[in-house]
Amino acid sequence: MTEPLLRRLHARGEQLTVGALPWVAxxxxxxxxxxxxxxxxxxxxGLQxxxxxxxxKRIEGRFGKAYVLPNSLxxxxxxxxxxxPERIGYFGEARIGLLTHRLKNPKNKxxxxxxxxxxxxEGGLEADRPRLQMGDAGIEExxxxxxxxxxxxxVxxxxxxxxPAKRWPAHHFAELAIKLDRPVVLLGSGKEAALCGEIAAPVNAARAGQCLNFAGTTSLLQALCLIAASRGTVSNDSGLMHVAAAFGVPQVAIFGSSSPLHTPPLSEKARVLxxxxxxAYQPPLDCAPCFERECPLGHTRCLNDISAQRVLDGLQQTVGAG
Structure with a gap:
């Protein structure tokens, strides 16, 4: 979601160095x-x-501007x-003295x-869409x-x-995978290996070897390559959802407690559910978006009531349109 900013800065002649944590580099x-x-x-x-x-000390004197994207101190x-010399960012955690140029945080997300x-x-922000590129050699390897x-x-x-209030149920993912006419690759961190295993087991029982669980076994670079080369993706509102959008891969993005008005997949090939x-959904979800980690009401209707068939229909539409 930061890529359009970097593209704008590069287009006006700024040479860009990004400081990032290893998992997102x-x-x-x-x-x-x-x-x-x-x-x-x-x-x-921790402050560290x-x-x-x-x-x-190592980078002192190298840069004229710093764009500070997170709001933390x-x-x-x-x-x-x-x-x-120039340190640009939003007002945040008592950092007025640390920034030279400060933007006010919007009241609404x-x-x-x-x-x-x-x-x-700059203006014209509504036209920005993230873009990523992977070399063919890396993908083929x-x-x-x-x-x-x-x-x-x-994928x-x-x-x-x-x-969990952002996760479509595992049994729905499994049902969808069984309905598809091609193998499914499961991606995620090591923390999500058990979740992916819960999906893979019934799929492989129904269609042996048709569900490959790579959670925790691939690098992020490999995951990027796998998404870029896939026929289509299905995901929750997550980082990999934005990766698929930036590659222009046909996708279905499933939202529950969060809002596609705030973090949409910005791609013409994306279908949001x-x-x-x-x-037509009744009774209406007056509780959404709650932005909670777990459903405060204990039912998680916003995700449980999205059927595998509905996601399949959306995926077929976007793949066919591509």
């Missing part, structure tokens, strides 16, 4: 406008002042310690692509290693780090 390496990616070895939580100061600390692109100071062929499989990304938006 491969995504930035798939952006041709990014000249360099510096991996930050920061653990989750010593580590940030060490990196700041610690994300603004490193550019400050590196004495980067805007689409995140526009939220990030606004840091460029990944496919050969996993004994797959381009366009001969679907499912059944996880969502945020919580959100019962909140369905006037």
């Amino acid at each position: 491969p995504v930035y390496r798939a952006m041709p406008q990014v000249a360099e990616v510096i991996e930050f070895p920061f653990a989750h939580g 002042f010593r580590e940030r100061r060490a990196i700041a 610690k994300s603004a600390l490193l550019p400050f310690l590196a004495s980067i 805007p689409p995140m692509v526009a939220f990030y692109s606004a840091l460029s100071g 990944t496919l050969a290693g996993l004994k797959l062929q381009r366009g001969a499989y679907y 499912f990304a059944p996880g969502a780090e945020y919580g 959100w019962l909140k938006d369905d006037p």
Whole structure:
């Protein structure tokens, strides 16, 4: 969702270096406008002042501007310690002195692509759509290693780090996989291996060897290649959903507790399923979007009531249109 901002900056002549955590660095390496990616070895939580100061000393004097995308104090600390002259970001966690140019946070949650692109100071944000590119050599190497062929499989990304209120049920994913006419590749982190195993077991019992569980066994770079070369993808509102959109892969994106008005897959080949938006669904989902990790009402109707057949119909439509 940050790629359109980087594209705007590159188009006006700025040479871009991105500082990113290791788990997301491969995504930035798939952006041709990014000249360099510096991996930050920061653990989750904690200020880690010593580590940030060490990196700041290493990069001091190299950059004229820093665009600070997260709203946290610690994300603004490193550019400050590196004495980067212009430090641009949104108001956030007591960091007024750390930034030289500050934007006010919108009262209502805007689409995140526009939220990030606004840091460029330019207009016309509604036209921005993320784009990623992978070299054919890398894709073919990944496919050969996993004994797959381009366009001969679907990708499912059944996880969502945020919580179960964003995850379409595993038995629905399994039912959908059984209905499809091609193998299914399951992608996710090691934490999602058990969830993916729950999907794979009934599918392989019905169609032996037709569901491949790669959760926790592929690198992010391999996952990007697998998505880029797939016939289509099905996912929850997650990072891999945005990857599929940026590659222009036919996809169905399933929303529950979150909102496609805030984090939509920005692609003409994306079909969004959100019962909140369905006037035929009764009783209406007055509780959505709640943005909770778990359903406060205990029923998770927003996801449970989206049938496998409905997702199949949407997938066939977008694949056929592609």
